[in-house]
Amino acid sequence: MKRRSGRKLAMLVMMTFVLSILAGCGGGGSETQDEQINVGINVELSGGVASYGTNSKDGMMLAIEQINAAGGVLGKQLNPIIKDCKSLPDEAMSVSANLVGEGIVAQLGPLTSGNVQGSTSVMMDNGIPLVAPAATAVNVTVDEKTGDIMDYIFRVCFIDPFQGTLMAEFASTNLEAKNAAIYMDASSDYGKGLAKYFKETFEANGGTIVTEEGFVKGDRDFKATLTKIKGHNPDFIYIPGYYEEAAPLIKQAREMGITAPIGGTDGWDSSDMVAVATAENLNNTYFTNHYSSQDTDPQIVAFVEAYKAKYNGKDPDSFAALGYDAVQLLVQAINDANSTEPEAITAALATIKDFQGITGKMTIDEQHNPVKAGVIIEFKDGGQVMKARIQP
Amino acid sequence: MLEFSQQLINGLSLGAIYALIALGYTMVYGIILLINFAHGDIMMVGAFVGFYSITLLGSNIVAAMIFAMIACAILGVVIEKIAYRPLRNSTRIAALITAIGMSLFLEYATIFLLGPQQKVFPQSAFPLQQYEIMGLLITNKDIFIIVSAVVLMIILQFIIKQTKTGKAMRAVSVDREAAVLMGISVDKTISITFAIGSALAAAAGVMIGVYYNTVNPLMGIIPGLKAFVAAVLGGIGLIPGAMVGGFVLGILETFVSGYGSSLYRDAVAFGVLILILLIKPTGLLGKNTGEKV
Amino acid sequence: MQEKKRNWLSFGGEVLILAAIFTIVQYAITAGLLNQYYQINLASMVINIILAVSLNLINGFTGQLSLGHAGFMAVGAYASVIMTNMLGYPFIAGLLMACLAAALAGFIIGVPTLRLKGDYLAIATLAFGEVIRVVLQNIDAVNGPAGIVGISRLTTWPWLFGAMLLTILVVVNLVNSSYGRAIISVREDEIASELMGINTTSYKVLAFVFGAMFAGLAGALYAHYFYIIKPETFNFLKSFDILVMVVLGGLGSTTGAVIAAMFITVLTAVLQSFPAIRMILYALTLIIVMIYRPQGLMGNRELSRQTFGRIWGGRK
Known part of the structure; x- marks a missing residue:
């Protein structure tokens, strides 16, 4: 008798196992509304680099808000879907797959190179572009061993x-x-x-x-x-x-x-x-x-002001500025492609020229890196003084 | 020789910080044998309370520290009541998991409320003074931290050894059932232990915040871990052990960075720690009592 | 006689169940019924099961508090990737090397430290785990903190399922053997078992080495599924995650470890969509489960210990 009840329990465990795997199998791929463009935001909101992810997300959300207020892209509103990758590459991969299931046209983030690389294979498998705000390692967009370009991976930061x-x-x-x-x-x-x-x-x-x-x-x-x-x-x-x-x-x-x-x-x-x-x-x-946050360029001033207004007077850091630019670059690509198809956006991203972002004017090169000017800034009595501007 | 002495001072001031956190850690452990992994995070909460009382209420450093200590004493008692007390008669490892859960809860509740970014202490909270003695640099902050650690240790030792409450604490730690029979309220004693331990953590938090000018929600993780290491190194459960362990760890790390390679600092420091434990398995000041059958 | 026949029947039944699970999932994957998201979480789940079951052997059955399991996982992950990606050997060689390297690391660490008791052992294993991580961070041949990128995805469902089965089989068998009884006696009363003539240290080391070996296996599977490994992934917080699974499931219950690993994986995946309160909910779950089930979900009982034992070849 005792054994039989044990067996039942064993079966129960097995069932739970199978169920938990299969559960919600049909639940993936929620319907996408035609009026909205789903953009995945896969960033580090917990774990070791939560502050980078949060700052960058704040920059992204500011850009999305501004774009939507101005009528959206191709007449549609951007619909950000935010998920947290816990500052871990394996979690970043899982989150990307999750976002793909929700019908995103592109993904923004994660922040660190390693987490972007966690996400990479999912983006490549599904043919959906990823714009990395701050992943600076060379091998994020290029396989260093074979020299192959990662077709769907782009970035807005320096290498x-x-x-x-x-x-x-x-x-x-x-x-x-x-x-x-x-x-x-x-x-x-x-x-x-x-x-x-x-x-x-x-x-x-x-x-x-x-x-x-x-x-x-x-x-x-x-x-x-x-x-x-x-x-x-x-x-x-x-x-x-x-x-x-x-x-x-x-x-x-x-x-x-x-x-x-x-x-x-x-x-x-x-x-x-x-x-x-x-x-x-x-x-x-x-x-x-990339730029000086104390620059007097009107575009930069407007960004800093808007950011401060939205986030209780907090100054934007480079993560926020790069997150903002990642959104703007993506929007530029959607406009250029005149389509929300991931393949078309990818093609447009690869050929962007002279995009004017907060962090400078950039052209995407054949390795999917932005070619943009660098500046050297000196701290002088608490202020920032631009010492040199170097075009690559 | 000059550099060596300077490094010794660097090591002492770093060690004093570990010791400060380790004191509360080891005290809670000594009474209820719980590795309270949330201790580092209580320290973080204390640092934030201190930060807001300085920036919002404009209080001075001493008042900020008192605020933080009161707030964290209450927090500690509440945590113990809600999360640890129901587990008092379960396995120690169950309580350990609750402590890990509590630690995550404090970290991420703070992130949820205040954001994950660091907050900057105003420089005026504790103006820097620098002294040069025979070529050696020492700041008032170093002296402040080292002296506080020593003073707090003495006070704590006094409370535990000389007062009635301390006697009750020791009784509870030796034999809980017998303590009840002697008319000691175990619940009350453990609450007081948590209150004192958490207040110590808060004091450490405010000092660390002032010392390094910044506070952030994850600031408790690494110092918490290092303090735990220090407490075990010195002989966990022993107040002077936390002190010694903290200083040894601080000096060890400093010397590895200063004379070896800073790249391997944590590896070498942990390696030496393992060696010490292997040679003296109960920690530096621990007595090898043997196991009762 | 009758008894024996029934045993064989149930044995056959359970083999059938396992085969059915394997086939159904394999079919679902090849037929495209399981989308990538579920496949990834399935892989995480199996890897977590291996980690939890192996740590349970050390923490649950042997009663030695180890906080360095992620370190062994790292050793396995790096060893296998060096074999496959850098030296070009087949995956099976990578897996074997991972087991070997992690077992060796377990032996080197276990022999000196297992003389320590309780919290001193905990701190020593934690320190070793961190030493492994910091050393990996400083070896340029494996790219330091950036880690190794572009690892081919060789971990497939048959490998995962096979490795999981092997882990559970070996652990259950070991626990139900005479070695296992000696190991459990060490947990229950170390001094008494020593008096009974059991060489407690060698049994502790045995359990430790086996636990480390399977953590290495899990690391190898992890590396060949998630494309990138870097030292930071294997820090002490990862060890805590595994410990959480073991205690949540119930110390000394293999089925408990399996269930808890599944539960934690599903919980983590579900909470992805609540970024702001994700970790708060996770933390609250831990606290609440522990308050209401301090002995873990399963206590130290197994689900149908006898049937499980028989399936996986243990004695009665």
Whole structure:
């Protein structure tokens, strides 16, 4: 008797198993309304890089709101479907498949290169374009082994070699640095990728890298490594990473009496830099960026104002600006294609020329990277001064 | 030699932060044998309370710390009542999972309410003073943190060893049933333990917020983990052990960064930790009592 | 006699059920009835089952609190990808290498640390898991924090199903063997079992090595399904996720681990559509389930322990 009830239970488990697999099989692919264009937003809203994903999503939603208010695209409203990928590549893949089932015409996000790569195979299998706001690794759009282009993957941000090289040239030419120290975000491919290209160019220019150090995301105490770097007495320090770590790092370096110029990347772009590191400590620091949020260009001013108005006076950071541009680029492609078919949008994305975004005027090249100008910005008494503008 | 001494100071100030968090951790553990993974997140809540009382109410650092400590003491008691008390007679690992759940809840409820972005403490909350003594740099913040850690440890040790409440706590930790028979209210004692432990976490949170100028909803994860490591390293359940463990871990990390490679900091620090545990399995200050049959 | 006949009948019945599940799902995939989203979650589910069942062997049956399971998963994932993607061996070689490497890692870590007790063991395994991650982050040959990208998708439903069956079969068999009784005696009372002449350390190491091996297998399947692996994926939070499944299912219950892994996978997938409150709901679920079922969904019971045991070759 006992055994029989056990067997029943065993069957029950098996049934649950099968059911949970098959459940809702018919539920996928909800009907798409003709008046709406479904755009998938697959971003990191929880997990380690939740703040990047949230900021970028805010930028995207601002753009979508503005576009819809102005009558939408091809007479249809954009319908954003937001899902969270938990800052994990496997989850990003699952979310993409989920979004595909809901009938999206394109996906925006995720933010980090690894999570975009998680999503990539689903986009490729289904022939739906993905516009990445901030995935900077080279192999996001190109398979480095075979040289094949990822047909459906696009981005609006710089790639690592461009920014790394830019800062290395600036350091050796404009600042005449000979001995540089690198202190990178070693927990992200972004930090490591930039450090690599900086090192290559800087050494090719005859400079020496005196020491290579790393921190991990979430670190707030950098004094041990800075004490070591100080001992090497470098005339330039390169800090590829994000503002959350870069700001306290620079503060501690200056408080410790390190006066050498410090260089950084577009990850530094945030009003928190001045708030945390203080204006005085930031003097003699430089970073590469797409644009300056303190630019007087009317388009940029309008964006910053609108963003602040929508989000309680918060300043947009580079993630927000890139998210905004990702939407605008997609809309441009839909308009160019005059169609909401994913294939047509993909073809249009690949041939976009002179698109004027917040982060600069860009043309998508054959490797699906935007060709756009980079700027080098100097912090001066808390303000941003554009030092140089470099066309690639 | 100068650099070595400087690194020692760096290590002490980092270690003091780990020690501050580890104190509350180890105290809760000592009384009810629960690894309270939510401790780091209570610290985060404390940091946010401190932040808002400084920016919105304009209170000074001491008032902010008191606000945060009161708020977190209440939070700690509530958490214990809702989430841990029903599990008091279940396995310890069940309570551990609840603690993980509570930790996630605090993190993501904060993100839901305030967004995941960091908030910046005003620089004026605690103006920096720098002293140079024989070529060594030390800031008032370092001194503040190190002194607070030591003072709090002494106060805690006093409470546990000298007061009636402390006696009740020790009794509960040794034998809960016997404590009941002696007329000690176990519920009340455990509530007080959580209140004190959480208030300590809040104090640590405000100090860390002020020290590094920023607070964010996920700030508790890594320091929480490191503090747990420090507590175990020193001998979990022992107040001086948390102190020693915190300083050892801080100095260890600093020296790996300073003299080895910062890229391998966490790997080497954790490696040394494993070695210490293998040599002395009950932690640095732990007594090897052997197991009762 | 009668008894024996019935045994054989039920054995046949259960083999049929398993074969039916396999065939139905395989058919659904080839006929395009299961869309990609369900396929991906099915793969996650099976990988989670393997992870939960293997960790349950260490945490549930042996009673040793290990917080480093994601580390072994990482070892398996990297070992298999090095074999297949970098050296060009077939998938089966990758899987075997993953098992071997993870088992070896389990042995190297287990031998010294399993002398530690309770929370000290927990912290040592957690530390080892983190050491593995940080080391991977700094090896340029496997691209450091960026990880390995472009891994061919070799993990298919037959592999997943086979690996899951193998894991459950071995774990159930091991637990029901004389080794298993020794292992459980270690959990129940380490000192008493030592007095009975059981070499507790070697049994603990045995369970640990087996657990690590299957975590490695899961890692290999994961790597060849999700296209990219990077060290950050295998941090201590991943270990916690696996631990949650084990405790939710009930420590020491293999069926419990299977059910909980399925439950957590489905829960995670369903919550994708509630981005703002996703993790809050997840956290509340953990807390509420634990308050109302502190022993886990299954306690330490199995669903029809005898039938399961017989199917998967265990003794009575």
